[in-house]
Amino acid sequence: MSAKGSAAKSASGASMSKYDVEVEKRLQALEKVAHPIPTGATQQKVDDRLAALEASVAAIQILVYGNGSSNENTRLDNLITKLASIPAIASYCDRDEEGNRSLGV
Secondary structure (H helix, E strand, O other): OOOOOOOEEOOOOOEEOHHHHHHHHHHHHHHHHHOOOOOHHHHHHHHHHHHHHHHHHHHHHHHHHOOOOOOHHHHHHHHHHHHHOOHHHHOOOOEOOOOOEOOOO
8 A cells, every 4th residue: 555645735725746836936936036025225225215205295295385374376486496496307497598497487
């Protein structure tokens, strides 16, 4: 009488052949390399950029919605001035007669 082995099981509970087990093992190893979890310096860069983005959004909200004043033109002028001071945004603006880039206001 020969002893019967037990087949490996997949995550769904289905029986897997030795070949399937080997393929699954290799696939999991490849996925770890292809989609690593950010750690150390990489995670710090992600955290820093997220913090900078959140700070920018908060600053823009203050400029757009103001601090409770009812003068909408002043808030809009403040926003335009602030946006014009950011080189990455100003670089997309047209130049005026003197060659300076501006938002056209």
